Structure formats: C-alpha cells, structure tokens
Amino acid sequence: MSAPSGYSRLQIVLHWTIAALIVVQLTINSDMQQAFAQRLADAMPVNFGAIFHATVGILVLLLATLRVGIRVLRGAPEPPRGNHPLLNLLSHATHVLLYGFLYLMPITGALAWFGGIEIAAVLHELGRFVLIPIIFLHVGGAIVEELVLGNRVVGRMLSSSPSNGKRPDHL
Numbered sequence: 001m002s003a004p005s006g007y008s009r010l011q012i013v014l015h016w017t018i019a020a021l022i023v024v025q026l027t028i029n030s031d032m033q034q035a036f037a038q039r040l041a042d043a044m045p046v047n048f049g050a051i052f053h054a055t056v057g058i059l060v061l062l063l064a065t066l067r068v069g070i071r072v073l074r075g076a077p078e079p080p081r082g083n084h085p086l087l088n089l090l091s092h093a094t095h096v097l098l099y100g101f102l103y104l105m106p107i108t109g110a111l112a113w114f115g116g117i118e119i120a121a122v123l124h125e126l127g128r129f130v131l132i133p134i135i136f137l138h139v140g141g142a143i144v145e146e147l148v149l150g151n152r153v154v155g156r157m158l159s160s161s162p163s164n165g166k167r168p169d170h171l
Contacts, residue, residue, distance in 0.1 A: 005079045009160045010072070015159060016065040016157075018102065022135070025105075029053060036112060036121055045056050054113050061106035068099065080151035087145075094138050101131045 027133075030050025061098070079088045105127050113123035146154040 003075050003158065004154050006077055006160055008070070008074060011067065011070055011076075011168060012160060014063055014070070018063050018067065021056050021063070022131075023058055024062070025053065026109065026132065030129075032034060032109075032113075033125075039113075039116065050113075050147065054109065057106040057109045060102060061110075064069060064099070064102035064106075067102075080145065080149070083145075083149070083151070089143060091145075092133060094141060097134050098138060105131065 018029040031047050032053040035050030079091060083091075105124060108124035108127060110119045110151060111117045112124050142154050142157075145151040
C-alpha cells in the first residue's frame with residue numbers, strides 16, 4: 001500500500017482532540033493526586049476532579065487505539081523529501097514515544113486508580129516528566145520543519161488533502 005499524501009479529516013480531528021485532552025490531563029491532575037492519597041488511606045474519595053481525570057484518561061486510551069487502527073489501515077504521509085535521515089529518525093522516534101505514552105499513561109493511571117497499585121501511580125506520575133519534554137520536542141520539531149525547513153508538516157495536520165486523487169474523508 002502506498003502512503004497517502006495527507007492525513008484524513010478523522011486523523012486530524014483525533015490528533016487535535018487527543019492533544020487537547022493531554023493538555024487538560026497535565027493541567028488538572030492535582031485533584032487525582034489528592035484522591036489517590038485518600039484512596040490509599042482506605043477512604044473512597046468523592047472528587048469530581050479525580051473522576052474527570054480518570055474518565056478523560058480512558059477516553060485518551062480509546063481515541064489513541066482508534067487513531068492507531070486508522071494509521072495501520074490507512075497509513076500516514078511519508079516524511080518530507082529532502083529531510084536529513086537523522087531528522088526523520090528523530091521524528092519517527094518522537095512519534096513512537098508519543099504513541100507509547102498515549103497507552104502507558106492511561107494504563108498506569110487505570111491500574112493505580114482502579115487497582116490501587118501504588119507502583120503504577122508512581123510510574124504514572126513520573127511518566128509526565130518524560131511526556132512533557134517529548135511533547136515539546138514534537139511541537140518544536142513541527143515548527144522547525146514548517147518555518148525553517150519549509151516543509152508543510154503543520155499544514156498537513158490542519159487540513160486534509162487529496163490522496164491518490166480522492167479526498168480522504170472516510171478514515
């Protein structure tokens with residue numbers, strides 16, 4: 001199967017939806033930390049912030065699974081022509097790490113919250129200290145590719161483009 005020339009509307013919507021949900025998760029986690037501490041003390045907390053955090057985490061996991069499935073079925077555009085192979089390797093490694101964390105964070109969070117597994121909570125908490133720099137690397141790399149190298153990588157994640165003569169509307 002040849003690589004599509006652009007991302008489909010659904011891939012774009014999933015990208016930005018997941019990105020927004022991750023920002024929400026990273027900014028509203030203090031309620032969950034407090035609730036987890038209460039839970040470890042055998043008190044089941046009633047905390048809207050914690051429930052919201054857990055719900056959004058599960059949603060991220062589901063949307064990430066959908067996104068990976070579509071990527072497997074449909075593919076993704078090739079790296080821009082003319083990029084140095086090391087730049088493509090760094091880009092690919094960053095994406096692999098991001099996808100990994102789209103699974104790792106919700107899974108460790110769910111194991112901590114629903115299973116009461118303290119080591120999962122520790123891994124979940126430490127994970128954000130790795131995830132945040134990866135996000136900055138991803139965003140920074142996209143900006144450099146767009147503004148410095150003149151590649152249209154940001155543009156192709158903002159608007160679907162024709163692929164093989166057809167609009168990629170279905171996936």
